[in-house]
Amino acid sequence: xxxxxxxxxxxxxxxxxxxxxxxxxxxxxxxxxxxxxxxxxxxxxxxxxxxxxxxxxxxxxxxxxxxxxxxxxxxxxxxxxxxxxxxxxxxxxxxxxxxxxxxxxxxxxxxxxxxxxxxxxxxxxxxxxxxxxxxxxxxxxxxxxxxxxxxxxxxxxxxxxxxxxxxxxxxxxxxxxxxxxxxxxxxxxxxxxxxxxxxxxxxxxxxxxxxxxxxxxxxxxxxxxxxxxxxxxxxxxxxxxxxxxxxx
Ligand code: GLC
Ligand code: MG
Numbered sequence: 001x002x003x004x005x006x007x008x009x010x011x012x013x014x015x016x017x018x019x020x021x022x023x024x025x026x027x028x029x030x031x032x033x034x035x036x037x038x039x040x041x042x043x044x045x046x047x048x049x050x051x052x053x054x055x056x057x058x059x060x061x062x063x064x065x066x067x068x069x070x071x072x073x074x075x076x077x078x079x080x081x082x083x084x085x086x087x088x089x090x091x092x093x094x095x096x097x098x099x100x101x102x103x104x105x106x107x108x109x110x111x112x113x114x115x116x117x118x119x120x121x122x123x124x125x126x127x128x129x130x131x132x133x134x135x136x137x138x139x140x141x142x143x144x145x146x147x148x149x150x151x152x153x154x155x156x157x158x159x160x161x162x163x164x165x166x167x168x169x170x171x172x173x174x175x176x177x178x179x180x181x182x183x184x185x186x187x188x189x190x191x192x193x194x195x196x197x198x199x200x201x202x203x204x205x206x207x208x209x210x211x212x213x214x215x216x217x218x219x220x221x222x223x224x225x226x227x228x229x230x231x232x233x234x235x236x237x238x239x240x241x242x243x244x245x246x247x248x
Pocket of ligand 2: 012191
């Protein structure tokens with residue numbers, strides 16, 4: 001078998017069912033040894049919050065780490081500085097201070113903790129009841145000022161503002177090019193809104209059985225034969241998907 005590029009979100013995708021995670025970790029470790037497969041985590045968490053989870057759940061070290069919804073990339077999880085080439089791609093059309101000034105006009109947006117803000121990600125909490133209206137108004141306020149910004153809403157509470165060139169899906173494409181791995185040999189796994197970009201390319205997509213409503217709704221509207229919605233949740237759903245796509 002040729003090398004597999006295995007990409008997974010963490011919270012409520014890889015992590016959530018400890019016994020299934022232990023089983024999956026074993027399979028992934030074997031796959032990496034046998035076929036030189038690559039393991040990548042693509043999380044909404046900052047590097048700081050990633051490290052807390054990695055330690056608590058004894059996550060196996062990845063070959064690359066995509067944090068902060070695709071706005072930072074690391075090739076060594078012990079590294080402190082994110083990849084400069086990726087940062088350069090993100091900087092196009094982005095002006096952090098100006099974007100914050102526009103978002104500050106909306107009192108419904110509550111800033112997330114400082115650890116979750118970075119040069120290319122501005123994150124808020126936003127109540128679900130008003131989310132549609134506020135996102136629409138914020139989007140048009142931004143585009144009126146010439147900013148084409150990505151607004152990503154997840155789990156009925158988190159709103160991320162990202163550069164047009166940055167999200168988890170685009171970060172995976174960047175890695176595929178760097179490692180020369182085809183979309184057919186790539187599987188991406190997720191459970192919520194910030195994973196949708198992972199499923200928009202040609203890669204094989206696995207949605208865990210416990211996925212959030214916003215992702216299930218997107219799946220209903222965009223079903224295709226590269227996507228698989230698992231019956232099982234969390235790492236159990238990933239094992240199911242790896243078998244379904246013939247990787248195990
Ligand atoms: C993680 C991040 C948070 C982000 C959310 C959704 O929880 O810590 O900043 O808003 O993912 O992407
Ligand atoms: Mg998740």
